[in-house]
Amino acid sequence: MAPRSDDASPPARMARITGRVQGVGFRAWTREEALRRGLDGWVRNEPDGAVRTLISGPDPALADMLAALHRGPAFARVTQVETTPADPPERPGFHILR
Numbered sequence: 001m002a003p004r005s006d007d008a009s010p011p012a013r014m015a016r017i018t019g020r021v022q023g024v025g026f027r028a029w030t031r032e033e034a035l036r037r038g039l040d041g042w043v044r045n046e047p048d049g050a051v052r053t054l055i056s057g058p059d060p061a062l063a064d065m066l067a068a069l070h071r072g073p074a075f076a077r078v079t080q081v082e083t084t085p086a087d088p089p090e091r092p093g094f095h096i097l098r
Helices: 025-036 059-069
Strands: 014-018 040-045 049-055 077-085 092-096
Touching: 014 059, 025 040, 025 049, 025 059, 025 092, 049 059, 059 077
Parallel strands: 040 092
Antiparallel strands: 014 049, 014 077, 040 049
């Protein structure tokens, strides 16, 4: 998915987080951290044990959130965060997808 060329859209990134990231509250933590920063998007578990998230918002808050993903919640052990440019989410707010 290529980023939109519409300059009015906030920047967005898709991130795939690997390590010990399922069963440790990673999705709820991601939602809380994103909402605290005023970001939009979603987070979901992947079948392979990773977590994937789409995050969109102002550059400083987006960069801060991406840095936080490298740490994760207290019981997580993040080994890698891969990010790619993405289209902003279709709906506002930050959602946990099942």
